[in-house]
Amino acid sequence: MAPAAKARMNQTAAKARKSPPAAKARKSPPAAKARIDQTAAKPRTDRPAAGKRKRAAKPRSAALLTPVHVIDRLAAEAPLTPRRPHGDPIVELVLTLLSQNTSDHNSGRAFQRLIDTFPTWDAAIAAPLQAVEDAIRIGGLAKTKAPRLQALLRSLRDRLGDNWDPAPLSAMSIPEAKDWLTSLPGIGPKTAACVLLFSLGRPALPVDTHVHRVSQRLGLIGPKVNPVAAHDALEAQMPPPHYYDYHVAVIRHGRRVCKAQRPRCDACVLADGCPSAFTFADLATPSPTQKRAPR
Numbered sequence: 001m002a003p004a005a006k007a008r009m010n011q012t013a014a015k016a017r018k019s020p021p022a023a024k025a026r027k028s029p030p031a032a033k034a035r036i037d038q039t040a041a042k043p044r045t046d047r048p049a050a051g052k053r054k055r056a057a058k059p060r061s062a063a064l065l066t067p068v069h070v071i072d073r074l075a076a077e078a079p080l081t082p083r084r085p086h087g088d089p090i091v092e093l094v095l096t097l098l099s100q101n102t103s104d105h106n107s108g109r110a111f112q113r114l115i116d117t118f119p120t121w122d123a124a125i126a127a128p129l130q131a132v133e134d135a136i137r138i139g140g141l142a143k144t145k146a147p148r149l150q151a152l153l154r155s156l157r158d159r160l161g162d163n164w165d166p167a168p169l170s171a172m173s174i175p176e177a178k179d180w181l182t183s184l185p186g187i188g189p190k191t192a193a194c195v196l197l198f199s200l201g202r203p204a205l206p207v208d209t210h211v212h213r214v215s216q217r218l219g220l221i222g223p224k225v226n227p228v229a230a231h232d233a234l235e236a237q238m239p240p241p242h243y244y245d246y247h248v249a250v251i252r253h254g255r256r257v258c259k260a261q262r263p264r265c266d267a268c269v270l271a272d273g274c275p276s277a278f279t280f281a282d283l284a285t286p287s288p289t290q291k292r293a294p295r
């Protein structure tokens with residue numbers, strides 16, 4: 001491994017070791033730090049008991065607020081975390097793979113154990129599958145993620161060379177970089193956008209479940225637009241410098257207010273401009289100031 005790449009991993013590991021145990025997983029991995037801080041991660045407590053799920057309401061009309069209005073209102077409610085690209089797309093790819101179907105907290109711990117166990121990516125590739133599985137077990141689905149992780153790392157080394165130099169990715173146009181990333185094993189458009197935005201600070205808008213759901217409720221994307229198609233659909237509606245703020249603001253809003261099963265429209269600063277406001281069962285009656293008004 002080239003000195004620069006090795007230094008990046010060692011730096012990450014060194015930072016991790018200095019962190020107090022309780023805060024280790026959140027503070028140490030650079031990409032985890034950026035993503036967890038930026039989206040103000042909270043435990044999901046809004047999942048209803050089995051058998052109590054309600055149908056999601058469909059937007060009743062087209063969007064009343066533009067994405068920039070949405071950002072302005074959500075940022076006025078609470079400041080957004082500033083963008084701090086961490087500069088390591090390989091770390092972002094590994095973290096995103098580990099974060100599938102688990103919490104940010106657990107995926108951060110799995111990442112920490114991975115880099116504690118294998119000081120270089122080459123070592124993680126060369127290790128027996130069982131050893132990788134053991135290292136990431138705390139993040140869940142280790143049997144599935146371990147082979148994917150090794151396949152991803154092998155593919156990256158094949159493309160970037162033994163020095164793991166990600167510079168070619170930074171030099172590509174955005175469409176080229178998205179194609180390059182989504183042709184890696186197990187990498188879809190959301191992960192590709194996360195890598196570009198969070199590691200390289202380049203304009204791309206990751207659409208996760210919260211961004212997709214809230215954008216649909218706001219009428220910014222239609223009810224039949226799937227998360228993959230939503231990437232292009234949302235990016236086309238705002239200037240690229242707003243992608244980061246939209247992503248961060250809407251994820252936070254989706255976690256805290258516009259929850260999947262019980263959106264808190266009565267506490268929502270977007271309610272007067274949301275075509276889906278108060279269309280869900282069992283919600284409080286809107287106060288006069290919260291009723292929608294044409295904008």
Ligand code: SF4
Nearest residue numbers: 258265268271274277
């Ligand atoms: S008004 Fe309700 S449905 Fe619309 S964004 Fe706010 S919480 Fe979500």
